[in-house]
Amino acid sequence: MPRTLVIGAGVAGLATAALLAREGHEVTVLEKGTRTGGRAGVLERNGFQFDTGPSWYLMPSVFEHFYNLLGTTTQEQLTLVDLDPAYRVYSEPEPGSAAPHPVDLPRGADRVRQLFEELEPGSGPALDRYIASAKRTTDIAERRFLYNPFKRLNNLAVPEVLAAGPELARLLLTSLERYVERRFSHPVLRQILGYPAVFLGTRPQDAPAMYHLMSALDLDDGVRYPLGGFWEVLASFRRLAEEAGAQIITGAEVTEIVTAPARRRRLGRGPRRVATGVRWRDEHGVVHAEQADHVVSAADLHHTETALLGEADRSYPESWWEKVTSGPGAVLVMLGVRGELPELAHHSLFFTRDWTANFESIFGAHPSVPTPASSYVCRASASEPGLAPEDHENLFVLVPVPADVSLGHGGAEGQGDPAVEQVAQAAIEQIGQWAGIDDFEDRIVLRETIGPADFAGDYNSWRGSVLGQAHTLRQSAMFRPQNTSAKVSGLYYAGGTVAPGIGVPMCLISAELVLKHMRRDYSAGPLRTEPQRTARQSTGSRADGAGD
Template sequence: MSRLHEPRRVVVVGGGIAGLASAALLAHEGHTVTLLEKRDELGGRVGSYERDGFRFDTGASWYLMPEVFDHFFALLGTTTREQLDLTVLEPSYRVFFEGYDEHLDVHPDEQRNLKTFEALEPGAGRRLEEYLDSADDAYTMALDRFLYTAFESPGSLVHPSILRRSPRLARLLTRSLESHVAARFEDPRLRQVLGYPAVFLGSSPDRAPSMYHLMSRMDLGDRVLYPLGGFTRLIEAVEGLARDRGASLHTGATVTGIVTTADRRPAVEAVTYRDAEGEHTVAADVVVGAADLHHLETELLPRHLQTHPERSWRSRTPGPGAVLALLGVEGELPALPHHSLFFTRDWKQNFRDVFGPEPRVPDPASVYVCKPSATDPTVAPPGHENLFLLVPVPADVTIGAGGDEGAGDPAVEKAADAAIDMVGSWADVPDLRDRVVVRRTIGPADFARKFNAWQGGALGLEHTLRQSAFLRPGNASSKVDGLYYAGATTVPGVGLPMCLISAELVLKRLRGDRSAGPLPVEGAGAA
């Protein structure tokens, strides 16, 4: 067996979804894998919190791009169906608009969505159909050519399928999503529905390239799913697969440094970490940094070995921060389905507040609300509802941290109160705040402390043109052999599917595979 393919000692830094996925894939490949996570539980941002009969997902809550999950599980010789119990949400989500009495429902049925658009703006149904055809083409091209590559080979960018689309691609990459949508739709509500997916990318409609209109293929043109038991079930499934394949997973283990050889071209040699028993060193032929890239580079490596030193971050932009409110509510909330979006009228000001030159917590702020108890009876006691509120705010640790029962920092609690009052008013639940029996808030400072998140960002690097595809930080160190990266701060980007793909990209690196598409699956059935 060649050196390229012989088993190696791998240390994975970080036990979030990207780290767990990396551990599972590399252990399945036959490598000896040790994962080190500083917190006492695995999952990273895809966390879970339980109190008084309520269980809250504290991170991801949208299950999109199901084919990515299917492919990941197939690489491990299993299926999504064996690992998760998925249900289709109906409606996919509901949108409330400031200044309008009627909400808008998006359904897991493209034809119904076309009729919804047509009812609000004559001709919009046909234009949405064209828009979704374009989104589907862009999505397919992304899966085939852009998402499953680390851009090691320049040839991946001159494939005939890309060259054939080059004039259109140039327009999609140099025009904002906001402009792309505005050229096709007049009604402000439709523009908001089509522009909001930029937030999933850690950006805003006026900053994200219109290439990302492909995101609408995932909700308006496909189904939104939910894993019963919550997203903690995904973490449990991937953790279980990693352990079953032989990976050794350690919590309460804070990595303190990456040790390299003294060669002219250094290579990883070991990782040092600290736990309750003291300081330790674990030998490594390969290190997969699945934690925040800024932390990995600027804190765990000496200056002369940093591919991404502090000065390189001055020209980069984080995605938004977030104020989260986890609420256990007495009684029913029939106006709220599983997912709801509350959009303020002054859309542009909202995004300027988050991403502009003078950032501040928006007031009023658009709000995302998840009510998993609409679908999953295990997340709340009988007669109660489970609410997760997310307010996008600047990535700024000075906004503060959250706490229990209103004990968080003032700016965090003020933003949470405003969001609760907005939801109560718009969804016709005037006593919502009085019905809250469990309350926990989370702020940007919590993301920085718990996850070493750069500037307290909630997602990862923003998806602007300069931080997408081959312009995004790559997944291998340019100065240390055997040091690779996975997660939301490297290619391909933010979100659960992207993190799973980032783990596969590390596997491709170790195999020496420079192909642009997903790895072939051997002997796996359909998901």
């Protein structure tokens, strides 16, 4: 039974632990925090519950495949409900004018097409072609790129990729912004199709048009919400990991990945060093030495490489990071609000008119907090009233800002650092004004913020980024750091800062890529799974009556 240590109990750490434990490894997960979940955290105060990380359930097929690998299904683990509208879009008012009427993105492809035609007559056929292209790209991406360890380049020299080569080349060499602008004129439609770049840690002008594939998810498939929020999703990952035999230790801060000279190398090739274990410090300050056959770091890659490895063992030293484009930082604002807020959907997007300037503030040569700022608001209590006390609502607000730890920490009831609280206050005023909630600020009974310095301190996030490296062309697919160390045998990487990239679904795929590397399975697509029972066939289903 191989002994494997996993550093970090976030999405990727728990997913990797579950897969490897089911594979037959003796797995121990070391988490420096007092809880599992990583960035997918939870805040519970005064009867309110907030997700403090991911809140948008994307790429359901990836979740289903991951659960299937563990012998279960999404229906058995989660209760999903359909959202209608999928989300609501608020646009910045003209100076001196009332706020424009918000745009609701409805559920169902036919209704979405009708919305596009209402906003831009004649755009329906362009939307049909756009979604068809997104579906084709998604299919190729899942079978040839996302689950690919990129150890064998001939995995891409296959008829379907070669046949799609010209289209893929155009999608890679054209920006998402330009791809959208060539097809649609209405400013809100352009923003609806361009905003997925934010999920990728970049701006539409820098994201390859390949990522238009994300539009097939909410425009065609619709948007769902897991009851209990992402905290329940992470609870399912931990439950499955522990059921498979993984041991999870919290309050365990890894301080060093221990390596030794490799005993043998084939023809003088391969890593000169091998991972033999880790050293970690418990909550009492006692240092422990743990031996292992494999070490998987699901921590931030910059922290792993520059803090946990010796200089000679680093594949990505500090000098490498000088050329890397970071994703954005974020100010998170959790608000408990008295009374109902029907003005806000479950998901609401607040877009500035000049969002080119907005993105330039975040990603440009001279970063600054954008004023005004585009933002995202999640009102989970719209779908699950139990997340707030009776006659109250819970709101999660995310404001993208530069990845800059000097902006500071958040805090409770306005006691965070001034720059963070200034961003939070501006977001509160924006919600009230743009959504037409005149007494919004007066109704706030709970307020807590999280800033870039919190991401750096809590998750060792490089530059305090909320997501990791941006998904520009040279930081995507085979150009992104992969899932094995080039310098140390037996050392693997998982999480949003390595392949395939940012987001909960990508973290699940990265865990599967670690498993494929350990198996020496370098095939391009997802691993095969056994046929699963349906929820109706199983007992004790968690999804009776679920929306899917």
